[in-house]
Amino acid sequence: xxxxxxxxxxxxxxxxxxxxxxxxxxxxxxxxxxxxxxxxxxxxxxxxxxxxxxxxxxxxxxxxxxxxxxxxxxxxxxxxxxxxxxxxxxxxxxxxxxxxxxxxx
Numbered sequence: 001x002x003x004x005x006x007x008x009x010x011x012x013x014x015x016x017x018x019x020x021x022x023x024x025x026x027x028x029x030x031x032x033x034x035x036x037x038x039x040x041x042x043x044x045x046x047x048x049x050x051x052x053x054x055x056x057x058x059x060x061x062x063x064x065x066x067x068x069x070x071x072x073x074x075x076x077x078x079x080x081x082x083x084x085x086x087x088x089x090x091x092x093x094x095x096x097x098x099x100x101x102x103x104x105x
Contacts, residue, residue, distance in 0.1 A: 042067045045074060049082050
């Protein structure tokens with residue numbers, strides 16, 4: 001993920017643009033607003049990593065925006081973040097995540 005539109009004093013997240021969207025469709029004259037994703041998948045800080053990973057898999061995404069109850073941006077969770085935690089704890093789950101990140105072709 002390369003571009004996030006964080007606008008306003010409340011750090012509200014308006015949109016996000018995936019790097020692959022830019023690479024696949026971006027003539028020099030296009031703006032981020034032309035290709036950004038408007039329906040964002042968000043999680044709350046208290047969601048389990050298992051639930052977050054499930055959301056990523058269901059939506060075929062690698063990042064989730066973390067927002068509080070007021071929809072204020074608090075951070076971003078990536079597959080790499082989850083892999084780092086899981087790999088240090090359980091090898092089987094790390095293998096599962098690796099298969100998700102690098103699916104067999």
